[in-house]
Amino acid sequence: MPEDRSLDDFAGASASEEADEATTEGDEVEVVDDAEAEAVAADEADTAADDTEDADRDEAIAGSEADDSETVEPPSITATWVTDGVACERCDAAVERRWVCDGDYVCADCKDW
Incomplete structure (x- = not known):
């Protein structure tokens, strides 16, 4: 070796x-x-x-x-809130919070849950 x-x-x-x-x-x-x-x-x-x-x-x-470059659709509004209250578009009740239902801003009672 x-x-x-x-x-x-x-x-x-x-x-x-x-x-x-x-x-x-x-x-x-x-x-x-x-x-x-x-x-x-x-x-x-x-x-x-x-x-x-x-x-x-x-x-x-x-x-x-x-x-x-792809078009992204912005998110849609599902609810609104107003501190002084606003009328429901279906029953005219004064509410602070409204949800979108079939294009209308409605109160919780008029919303189709």
Whole structure:
């Protein structure tokens, strides 16, 4: 069985070794420490997540705009209330509360329950 090896053997030379080699060859190499590399990766992940959230929000807005194009009928009135009282349209009784029944505003006694 072969001898145990470290991960560094598989990962290749460290960043500082690469920089030293590149300097001797005349190439420019940006040396990035692990903390900086992690910060850059985290920023890229955040940007990707933000882009996904923005796309989801845009799709939701587009969907709601499509729903707005449909005509929605407003709710109908089913009852009214007047503190000083008002006459029932069927029996002329003075009441505070009237309900809509067949297009008329009527008292509780005249309402078809």
